Amino acid sequence: MINNVVLIGRLTKDPDMRYTPNGTAVATFTLAVNRNFTNQAGNREADFINCVIWRKSAESLANYARKGTLLGVTGRIQTRNYENQQGQRVYVTEVVAENYQLLESREVSERRQNGSQGDPSSNYQRNNIPNEEPPENKFDPGKIDISDDDLPF
Structure with missing residues (x-):
């Protein structure tokens, strides 16, 4: 049987760290994983996947x-159940993470969380930083000095 999961997404909140009565560490977290397609409105939706x-x-x-940390996770899907206080059986499906990888540097993560972007080549928007001019775009088509006679078409 094969039960492998590979996810790349962003944490929706800080991991919730706990310890079992015998002292074993366990952390739960939720990853927001973008879907590969857009909806009818052109927006990309995400799935929120519970992990442990x-x-x-x-x-x-x-x-x-x-x-907000970009995280890669490998693991397996597991289903468990328990009886809640009302006596109802509750089923929980989650990813049991076996390995994880931080997919961005601490510096990039801190800049994103603070709303500042120091690297002009980054994919983030720069419009939240007061009094900062965007870098000069050397490839702006409005700055190319070519006559129509020089174009091959």
Whole structure:
């Protein structure tokens, strides 16, 4: 049987770190994973996938990852159930993460969280920074000095 999951997404909030009664670390988190297509309005939707990670990996994730962190996760899907206070059976499907990888540097993550972008080649918008001029675009078509006679078409 094969039960493998590979996800890339952003944390919706800081990981929730806890310890079992026997001292085993466990962290739960939710990844927002963009879909590969847009809806009829042209917007990209996301799936919010609940994940759990155990032991040293859980402690490490809780120490280094914050809300908005771009994260790669490998693991497996697991379904569990329990009885709630009203006596109803509740089923939970989640990804049990076996490995994770931070997919952006701490510097990029901190800049994104603070709303500033120091790298002009980044894909982020620069419009939230007061008194900052955008970098000069050397490839702006309005700045090319070519006559129509020089064009091959």
